[in-house]
Amino acid sequence: MVLxxxxxxxxxxxxxxxxxxxxxxxxxxxxVKLHIDDRDRIVWVDDQPANPSSQGMLCVKGRFGLTFVNHxxxxxxxxxxxxxxxxxxxxxxxxxxxxxxxxxxxxxEHRDSFAVLASAKATNEDGYVLQKMTRLLxxxxxxxxxxxxxxxxSVEAMxxxxxxGATSNSYEDYDNAGCLMVVGTDTSxxxxxIASRLRRAIDERGTKLIVVNPKRIDLCDYATYFLQPNPxxxxxxxxxxxxxxxxEGLLDERFVRERTRGFEEWAASLADYxxxxxxxxxxxxxxxxxxxxxxxxxxxxxxxxxxxFAEAAAAKGYGGSCLIWxxxxxxxxxxxxxxxxxxxxxxxxxxxxxxxxxxxxxxGQNNVQGCGDAGCIPDNLPGYQGLGDANRAKFEKAWGAxxxxxxxxxxxxxxxxxxxxxxxxxxxxxxxxxxSEPYIAHAEEAIKKLKFLVVQxxxxxxxxxxxxxxxxxxxxxxxDGTFTNSERRVQRVRKAIEPLGDSRPDWEITADLARRIAxxxxxxxxxxxxxxxxxxxxxxxxxxxxxxxxxxxxxEALQEEGIQWPCPDADHPGTKRxxxxxxxxxxxAPFVPVEQGPPAAELPSRRFxxxxxxxxVLYHWHGGTITRRARTLLARSPExxxxxxxxxxARYGVKDGEDVVLYSKRGDLSxxxxxxxxxxxxxxxxxxxxxxEHNANFLTNAVYDPKSRIPxxxxxxxxxxxxxxxxxxxxGRRESVGPGRG
Amino acid sequence: MPTLTIDGxxxxxxxxxxxxxxxxxxxxxxxxxCKDDDQAPIGACRTCLVLVEGQRGLPASCYLPAADxxxxxxxxxxxxxxxxxxxxxxxxxxxxxxxxxSLLATEAARFGxxxxxxxxxxxxxxDSTPAFxxxxxxxxxxxxxxxxxxxxxxxxxxxxxxxGEAARIGTFLDRPLLQSxxxxxxxCVSVCPTGAxxxxxxxxxxx
Ligand code: SF4
Ligand code: SF4
Ligand code: FES
Numbered sequence: 001m002v003l004x005x006x007x008x009x010x011x012x013x014x015x016x017x018x019x020x021x022x023x024x025x026x027x028x029x030x031x032v033k034l035h036i037d038d039r040d041r042i043v044w045v046d047d048q049p050a051n052p053s054s055q056g057m058l059c060v061k062g063r064f065g066l067t068f069v070n071h072x073x074x075x076x077x078x079x080x081x082x083x084x085x086x087x088x089x090x091x092x093x094x095x096x097x098x099x100x101x102x103x104x105x106x107x108x109e110h111r112d113s114f115a116v117l118a119s120a121k122a123t124n125e126d127g128y129v130l131q132k133m134t135r136l137l138x139x140x141x142x143x144x145x146x147x148x149x150x151x152x153x154s155v156e157a158m159x160x161x162x163x164x165g166a167t168s169n170s171y172e173d174y175d176n177a178g179c180l181m182v183v184g185t186d187t188s189x190x191x192x193x194i195a196s197r198l199r200r201a202i203d204e205r206g207t208k209l210i211v212v213n214p215k216r217i218d219l220c221d222y223a224t225y226f227l228q229p230n231p232x233x234x235x236x237x238x239x240x241x242x243x244x245x246x247x248e249g250l251l252d253e254r255f256v257r258e259r260t261r262g263f264e265e266w267a268a269s270l271a272d273y274x275x276x277x278x279x280x281x282x283x284x285x286x287x288x289x290x291x292x293x294x295x296x297x298x299x300x301x302x303x304x305x306x307x308x309f310a311e312a313a314a315a316k317g318y319g320g321s322c323l324i325w326x327x328x329x330x331x332x333x334x335x336x337x338x339x340x341x342x343x344x345x346x347x348x349x350x351x352x353x354x355x356x357x358x359x360x361x362x363x364g365q366n367n368v369q370g371c372g373d374a375g376c377i378p379d380n381l382p383g384y385q386g387l388g389d390a391n392r393a394k395f396e397k398a399w400g401a402x403x404x405x406x407x408x409x410x411x412x413x414x415x416x417x418x419x420x421x422x423x424x425x426x427x428x429x430x431x432x433x434x435x436s437e438p439y440i441a442h443a444e445e446a447i448k449k450l451k452f453l454v455v456q457x458x459x460x461x462x463x464x465x466x467x468x469x470x471x472x473x474x475x476x477x478x479x480d481g482t483f484t485n486s487e488r489r490v491q492r493v494r495k496a497i498e499p500l501g502d503s504r505p506d507w508e509i510t511a512d513l514a515r516r517i518a519x520x521x522x523x524x525x526x527x528x529x530x531x532x533x534x535x536x537x538x539x540x541x542x543x544x545x546x547x548x549x550x551x552x553x554x555x556e557a558l559q560e561e562g563i564q565w566p567c568p569d570a571d572h573p574g575t576k577r578x579x580x581x582x583x584x585x586x587x588x589a590p591f592v593p594v595e596q597g598p599p600a601a602e603l604p605s606r607r608f609x610x611x612x613x614x615x616x617v618l619y620h621w622h623g624g625t626i627t628r629r630a631r632t633l634l635a636r637s638p639e640x641x642x643x644x645x646x647x648x649x650a651r652y653g654v655k656d657g658e659d660v661v662l663y664s665k666r667g668d669l670s671x672x673x674x675x676x677x678x679x680x681x682x683x684x685x686x687x688x689x690x691x692x693e694h695n696a697n698f699l700t701n702a703v704y705d706p707k708s709r710i711p712x713x714x715x716x717x718x719x720x721x722x723x724x725x726x727x728x729x730x731x732g733r734r735e736s737v738g739p740g741r742g
Numbered sequence: 743m744p745t746l747t748i749d750g751x752x753x754x755x756x757x758x759x760x761x762x763x764x765x766x767x768x769x770x771x772x773x774x775x776c777k778d779d780d781q782a783p784i785g786a787c788r789t790c791l792v793l794v795e796g797q798r799g800l801p802a803s804c805y806l807p808a809a810d811x812x813x814x815x816x817x818x819x820x821x822x823x824x825x826x827x828x829x830x831x832x833x834x835x836x837x838x839x840x841x842x843x844s845l846l847a848t849e850a851a852r853f854g855x856x857x858x859x860x861x862x863x864x865x866x867x868x869d870s871t872p873a874f875x876x877x878x879x880x881x882x883x884x885x886x887x888x889x890x891x892x893x894x895x896x897x898x899x900x901x902x903x904x905x906g907e908a909a910r911i912g913t914f915l916d917r918p919l920l921q922s923x924x925x926x927x928x929x930c931v932s933v934c935p936t937g938a939x940x941x942x943x944x945x946x947x948x949x
């Protein structure tokens with residue numbers, strides 16, 4: 001009975017073969033089986049029950065959205081910008097030799113003013129070769145990736161308190177927790193398969209859910225507590241939760257005594273954060289602050305626990321709590337402080353390092369974990385090995401030339417310097433800063449000022465319009481490699497189809513380019529003679545202790561299992577949870593006192609009375625460069641929806657489904673009004689996907705968290721008007737009077 | 743590890759396995775339309791019937807725990823007849839010209855079913871989502887989609903609505919899928935054995 005078999009080849013859809021690989025959208029890292037027809041097209045995507053991260057689940061993007069691979073817009077030839085006959089310039093097709101020789105020469109010319117943006121969508125191997133070229137041949141640590149725009153505050157805070165920026169636990173801890181606290185993430189949209197696991201725990205195990213979000217999200221239907229703080233007041237809220245835990249004696253005394261330091265001083269800093277005061281600042285009722293703190297510190301023992309999870313709960317007499325967070329915590333000028341406040345809470349409750357608990361910054365891109373692991377960050381060599389002499393010496397010995405010791409530029413700094421004309425040349429791979437940077441007009445100025453820009457990508461994008469050379473890369477489906485997901489699981493990406501046109505895998509392009517640069521500089525060319533990604537991985541593993549025991553041979557033997565790092569040697573099974581005995585900062589993790597500051601750099605004013613919050617929708621991926629090219633996804637969500645509370649809608653004369661315009665100091669965007677009480681009065685919410693030429697980052701503010709340099713995407717002041725309404729605001733006068741008002 | 747005899751062949755299966763799993767481990771092909779390899783049995787289709795020595799009737803093997811010393815037959819006069827009838831009744835739920843009929847007919851014929859096809863009692867068609875279509879005329883109510891939506895994804899967008907002749911897969915208040923909580927995750931599409939839930943061409947092909 002062919003169709004009754006699970007994962008049968010879908011011959012009815014024209015499939016002739018199927019290849020197991022990993023979804024290229026989000027950091028969940030679901031296993032997918034690509035069904036391919038005789039013309040090398042993806043005709044169906046099946047789930048992969050053997051994959052421990054996804055367990056046979058998939059979301060709409062993985063199932064119906066991977067067809068972008070075959071989209072006609074794919075870049076298939078290298079392009080070089082040349083002067084055109086009528087003045088101006090045009091991009092002309094070129095051979096790989098022409099393009100790479102030209103790029104090599106230009107890169108050498110700008111060697112002292114050069115920076116690289118790596119791609120968190122590319123493989124570990126792609127990232128490793130790219131950072132090797134940057135450090136070894138270009139002599140700089142100016143390499144970074146998009147984590148700067150999403151989780152750098154988490155990483156910054158976690159490094160200081162725990163010693164590693166990675167998720168401390170595994171998804172299976174969510175399955176076996178007594179309490180799940182989900183902060184600043186619309187998990188059902190951004191990490192849908194994790195949301196499925198959370199719902200399963202709640203349905204089947206009686207796990208309690210606490211949602212912290214200024215916007216009402218789908219998961220709230222399952223929540224015991226829904227805390228809806230005013231934007232930018234997370235520090236006060238989390239300080240308040242911690243204070244309740246201490247005052248009510250719910251702290252894990254033994255954990256605090258044996259595994260933390262700085263408790264007294266930190267506890268004293270919480271004096272002002274009584275639930276009543278927290279209510280004043282955050283708007284969250286004091287009773288809910290108390291209630292949520294109690295559940296987090298003393299969650300029930302979930303039904304049906306087995307094995308290590310049952311033992312851990314029995315030892316304590318209560319269940320574990322997982323703290324899970326997303327961009328809502330980090331994309332603020334106080335992002336790092338927010339993350340510290342979260343970690344303090346986990347430490348005081350002892351909810352870290354045991355089966356069923358832990359702290360998890362949910363990673364956005366499919367390989368944002370791996371991109372950092374591979375060394376695409378300005379202050380660390382691969383595997384988070386610092387730039388100190390001993391580490392450099394190890395890499396210098398292996399790579400055969402001296403390496404730069406100065407930390408490089410972070411992504412946001414690259415654009416600031418470029419805008420001031422102090423950065424000449426960039427190599428941007430698989431990234432589209434002109435959609436993802438805050439205050440796009442400003443980023444555009446920066447990009448325009450570059451003297452030489454190379455964009456390597458699969459689709460033409462906004463940034464590529466300013467490129468001097470465009471190099472066509474392949475998608476995930478056309479290459480071998482590995483991705484590392486949000487639970488540190490290194491998973492095998494397998495080539496399913498031949499590269500489209502003349503496109504080539506990123507690692508291959510970079511290595512070819514590097515050989516050309518090395519030859520001209522009389523540097524070690526052989527360092528870039530890779531024939532297969534397995535060789536790159538082997539080299540990376542040999543130099544990177546956390547990956548030391550992982551190899552393609554082992555990954556193949558384990559099939560869809562993957563291996564979770566740290567995995568120091570070939571006999572090591574991999575690591576499900578960190579910090580069971582000690583922290584990477586030492587035996588004791590420090591508490592870090594943090595104070596609630598002003599909630600945001602830009603607050604509502606008479607002219608811009610509403611607060612804009614940005615986020616995502618299930619059917620699109622980030623800026624939408626990819627999902628706009630997956631027909632099903634675009635059809636499911638074709639236009640921007642601007643969510644507004646019914647009270648404000650009435651006040652500004654806006655009706656559901658009507659065309660509206662949002663204005664900030666920096667720009668405007670159009671979309672359809674979605675009148676819903678999911679957003680609070682005073683707030684509007686827009687996903688940051690670009691649809692019909694409109695994008696939220698036209699409005700957002702280019703101000704940064706001073707500690708991590710993350711932009712404040714989450715809050716800025718805006719005004720809403722019905723489309724076509726006359727602009728009635730004048731200085732000193734009343735603001736917008738929509739035609740709907742009497 | 744219980745050891746059973748299936749059609750005279752001995753097989754050992756892990757503790758907790760079902761008779762259906764033992765039958766398949768023995769390399770014998772029997773229909774099992776509502777049993778997903780990775781999910782709990784539903785027991786809705788009755789096409790997985792077997793004969794067990796010493797037991798009355800024809801139990802559904804997907805639901806039956808394998809026990810040591812069990813003697814199971816997957817063929818026999820009465821059993822073959824009943825199974826063919828069950829398959830015929832299943833085929834009778836399908837639109838004779840539809841996708842479900844064409845996908846199942848040949849397979850069913852191997853087990854002696856010829857199918858009293860009848861015009862579909864419920865010809866409703868939901869094409870509200872861009873990702874896939876739901877054609878009730880191809881549905882045999884095996885409920886694998888309902889199980890996938892609830893037990894795999896924990897979404898619970900669909901259920902069996904109504905009873906008897908009028909029974910059909912549908913959403914809360916019988917709204918079109920697009921207006922329900924369905925997220926178009928496609929799990930139901932991947933488990934549907936008859937193609938009643940089927941990817942739309944625009945969804946499956948990029949160009
Ligand atoms: S949850 Fe993430 S990894 Fe899984 S299918 Fe959806 S986008 Fe892909
Ligand atoms: S597509 Fe997913 S959410 Fe929608 S009915 Fe099917 S299984 Fe349920
Ligand atoms: S497979 Fe056993 S009843 Fe359907």
